[in-house]
Amino acid sequence: MKQIKNWVLAVTLVICGTTVSLMTSCKEAKAQEETSAQQVQSTELIRTSQSWDGVELPDYLQGRPELVAMKYVFPAGKKLGWHHHPVMNYGILVQGELTIIGQDGKEKTVHEGEPVVEMVNTIHHGENRGKKDVILYMFYLSQKDLPLAVQHPEIPLE
Secondary structure, three states: OHHHHHHHHHHHHHHHHHHHHHHHHHHHHHHHHHHHHOOOOOOOOOOOOEOOOOOEOOOOOOOOOEEEEEEEEEOOOOEOOOEEOOOEEEEEEEEOEEEEEEOOOOEEEEEOOOEEEOOOOOOEEEEOOOOOOEEEEEEEEEOOOOOOOEEOOOOOOO
């Protein structure tokens, strides 16, 4: 009888130990999963020294930089006037589709989630040909008192 009690006690200890071990493993796995889900993730969207039309970007300006971040919302069907940027700029289109047209007729359609590096000192315009508003975040590498864009109202839109 004593042997049976010792055997039952041994089996109970093994089962309890296994259960505690499994519970600990499950808790550790869950904690690791939660920690992993909270980690910062990074994805490089673009690395380039050219604008969307393949032209090399200019050298940096001399002097103290002024960084500017802008959010643009272009209604569906909206056409922007002809303009040029005297400073380098790039951005991310977060909603819709924006078509950029160079004065030479070259076009680039930027889709939701895509980056774009704008032309510098080259006249162009943009059009929202889609059915929903375009939301575009742009980042300019400028200097104090420089315009982000220079408009060319003398050039008619088609």
